[in-house]
Amino acid sequence: MNTNLRHEEMKRILVESAEAIESLGGMLHELGQACELVTERILAGGCLLAFGNGGSAAQAQHVASELVGRFQRDRQPLAAIALTTDTSALTSIGNDYGFEEIFSRQIRALARPGDVALAISTSGDSPNVLRALDAAREKSLCTIGLTGREGGKMRGRVDLCLCVPSDSTPRIQEAHLVISHILCHMVEVSVLKNPEPR
Numbered sequence: 001m002n003t004n005l006r007h008e009e010m011k012r013i014l015v016e017s018a019e020a021i022e023s024l025g026g027m028l029h030e031l032g033q034a035c036e037l038v039t040e041r042i043l044a045g046g047c048l049l050a051f052g053n054g055g056s057a058a059q060a061q062h063v064a065s066e067l068v069g070r071f072q073r074d075r076q077p078l079a080a081i082a083l084t085t086d087t088s089a090l091t092s093i094g095n096d097y098g099f100e101e102i103f104s105r106q107i108r109a110l111a112r113p114g115d116v117a118l119a120i121s122t123s124g125d126s127p128n129v130l131r132a133l134d135a136a137r138e139k140s141l142c143t144i145g146l147t148g149r150e151g152g153k154m155r156g157r158v159d160l161c162l163c164v165p166s167d168s169t170p171r172i173q174e175a176h177l178v179i180s181h182i183l184c185h186m187v188e189v190s191v192l193k194n195p196e197p198r
Helices: 003-043 055-068 087-097 104-110 127-138 152-157 169-192
Strands: 048-052 080-082 116-120 142-148 160-164
Touching: 003 048, 003 116, 003 142, 003 160, 003 169, 048 055, 048 104, 048 127, 055 080, 055 116, 055 169, 087 104, 104 127, 116 127, 127 142, 127 152, 142 152, 142 169, 152 160, 160 169
Parallel strands: 048 080, 048 116, 116 142, 142 160
Antiparallel strands: none
């Protein structure tokens, strides 16, 4: 591929990424609701439990680390767990119960009423993510979904669905990163204006 063709291909990717991110302007109401929900639950002593596969697993870990550590400002640590990080739990559950149960079993063990489940799936159809949402519903958790395309089966299983209107997995993931950063920013700003979590 010559230099001009490479540059055109890179420009195309940049344009598509910008379009996917710009589309988030159409879901400010839902995004605001998600930020308020997570803030409210964390201030009340709840925990954010995030999960997904592959790149979405990395997104889950990213969100949890920003809340437990800090996003931009010093403040108290906030309760968040990525259900994608405990390799012993993931492999033992996968071996004994099947890959579809790797998140749902952790939710049944760890989640408490008042927690929030953050499910991330670009297709919205990942079986293990959907089973985890069913488990979250059984445990009376509030549920937020980050997805793409048409939302898949996840759309009907979450309280709030943030669906990036794109068919490209990389562009959906890039928009999910922006959503995650907005969420962390808004939660952090709100928490700094409120008392210590109970």
